[in-house]
Amino acid sequence: MNDETLLRILRHEDTPVRKAASLKCVRALPLKRLRRLLIEYTAGDDTQYYNVIHWLDLGVSVAKVRATKAAGRELEDTWPAKVPAA
Numbered sequence: 001m002n003d004e005t006l007l008r009i010l011r012h013e014d015t016p017v018r019k020a021a022s023l024k025c026v027r028a029l030p031l032k033r034l035r036r037l038l039i040e041y042t043a044g045d046d047t048q049y050y051n052v053i054h055w056l057d058l059g060v061s062v063a064k065v066r067a068t069k070a071a072g073r074e075l076e077d078t079w080p081a082k083v084p085a086a
Contacts, residue, residue, distance in 0.1 A: 003037060010041055010052045019078065022055035026071040034059040 009021045025034060038056040042048060055074075059067045 003033075003040065006037060007040060010037070010056075011047055011049070015049075015051065016078075018049055018052050019055070020075070022052045023071040023075050026055055026059035027068050027075075029059075031060060031064065 006021065006025065010018055010025075012018050012021070025037065029037070034056060038053070038060055041052060041056065055071065058070060061067075062070070
């Protein structure tokens with residue numbers, strides 16, 4: 001997915017969509033791309049949401065292993081995996 005599409009999703013009007021996208025970016029994207037997304041997201045007059053800035057900043061400010069674990073825990077806490085009933 002290109003940066004333009006990601007930025008559009010990170011500006012989505014629904015909070016859960018923005019949160020999930022931010023967390024998945026932290027888990028999946030390399031540091032250089034996360035940094036670029038954060039810079040592009042905070043530049044200009046477009047709408048900015050705190051939760052997106054928070055998670056992208058965590059991704060660029062903390063060691064990748066710690067940021068990935070934190071994002072994974074938040075994803076699991078917010079959207080726990082459902083195990084089908086036997």
